[in-house]
Amino acid sequence: MKKPRGTITKHLLVAPALVMFLAVTIFPLLFTLVLSFSNWKLGGKMQFAGFDNYKRAFTDELFLKTLLITCVIVVVAVAIEYVLGFLLAMTVNKVVRGKKAIRILILLPMMLAPVVIGFMWKMLFDESYGPINHFLGFLGLPTVSWITNSTMAVISVILVDVWEWTPLIALILMAGFQSLPKEPYESARVDGSSEWKIFKDLTFPMLIPASIAAILLRSIETFKIFDTIFVITSGGPGTATTTSTIYAYTVGLRNFNLSYAAAICIILLIIVVVLCTVFLKLVLKKRKNIELPDEGAVAEMGVAAK
């Protein structure tokens, strides 16, 4: 046998990427982990603190509140994005002409930088000078405190996320729609299935893999939401729109309690991993296997049937 040549070359070629990966991903993660078990204020000495930071997090009412806010935003925003994205993809899939142009138009919000989107919506939402309230007033409707009322602020933040990210879900599902096979639909029509049943039994189940990908992707991203909210409300009014990431930022980089911020980040990471795993477990149900009878029983049935 010939010895594979150039093993060193291969490793050398992979090395830069590996080093980058270690430096950018693995090191910060490990550093954060170490940090979370310590008691380190900027400029001070690092001291081992055990689970103190974690204990503090679970008794910190504000942190628990931010977790709740984050979860509400994730669930509501992703649910709306999925429903709208699905309808959008289904509609675009039926369009015969100009599919490409529509696709590009749909993608526009996604192409903007989140900070730009933040400033744009902050301007739109402005209570006194914003165009939305201007139009509402023009139509004789009461104006809305988009970002100054605690409840409205959460709704507004969800609204922006939906506006920004529905296109992504629509895009993923459009790809799903396009890859649907044609034949099962003809089978189903001949088998006597109605349009609604065809959607329920064929289209939707066959789109489940694409749906899972879209929902998972968006849930993880929304859980980490930071930039748009930071720009629009900075977590306010009060702490109404302070998500856990914004809270971690405030704790770590405003109050300079880096160890506690690190613990919060690690908790968030664990929550995301656990939630995703649970979600996948729930969605990817094991298929139902039927119990196979022995051959004699079937033969008897056959005789009975005739």
Add this chain to the structure above:
Amino acid sequence: MAEIRFEGVDKHYGKVEAIKNLNFVCEDKDFFAILGPSGCGKSSTLRMLAGLEDITSGSLYIGGRRVNDVKPSERNVAMSFENFGLYPHFTVYENLAYPLTVKKMNKADIREKVLVIAQEMQLTSILNYMPGSLSNGQKQRVSIARALVRNPDVTIMDEPLSHLDAELRGYMRHKIKHTHRALGLTTVYVTHDQVEAMTMADKILIMNHGVIQQLGTPDEVYFNPANEFVAGFIGTPQMNFIACSIQSEGTAVSLINPYGLKVVLSDEQKHMLGGHAGPVKLGVRPHNIQMFTEKTSGRLMTGEVYIVEPLGETNIITIKVGDIQIKAETEPSFKPKLNDTVYFDISSDKCHLFDGNTGKAFF
């Protein structure tokens, strides 16, 4: 009763006329094959029957009911597709159960029916598999089983065996034919393979360019082809066609060509030819050509061996006569060398004659 009747059916796709004036009847409980080359309109015919395509004009009746505007789901037809058309996210069991679930049958009945048909098609051991993990032969059996599970009035099969290997095809031919008989089905079967049509069907409808060429039993289309197309399409190796002219000498009429071919017609054949004097084509099947290595009688024609294809029980020998090629099927012991001169004879009672212009058969 599930008699199928096409009355003056046309099908246009935009400006393309796929099917022109289709008229035929498929009797109840017939195994009816629609045979033709690719693009002859046979699949369109089938899809109109299933209700997957609109009928441009004309009428289609199933069991005496006009079904032009009846939805596929209300025609009680079952269809097995060339590409199987299985539901990829269902197990084999769920695939088979689906047509029954749609009918809201109760679960115990569904289970019983599915298990019986699965046993019949030898699918019991794979009922819990997903279609993606099956072989083509298994997929095809699932597809056929699904078509049969709900006692349809008409079972439609669109080239069901075209994706199978030769051995499995032979097995499935016999399986389908048996199931058709056993369940008393009315089956419409589309294929481009004349062997499938000949071996399985009670009636064969041969189509070309969207027009019916002939409708008959396998014997009829084989022994009395209506035209040159049918004669050439049915039978392997293909029938030889030799352009000839008609020569009358006194009362005798014979067919001749410039290369010394001469076939004297019988009185009956002369009668069937009528007064036709234009160009004609002689059609003769390879096994009706007798070959000799030596010239023994005065009537023999001469040719040169071009290709020898030994098949074991027979040899197919292609001979060159002038610039035409003639295929003959001979005993395996007859093994001439390439470029040998051989002698052959065509008996007039075994040949067919077609109009050289229209291709219509005289006999």
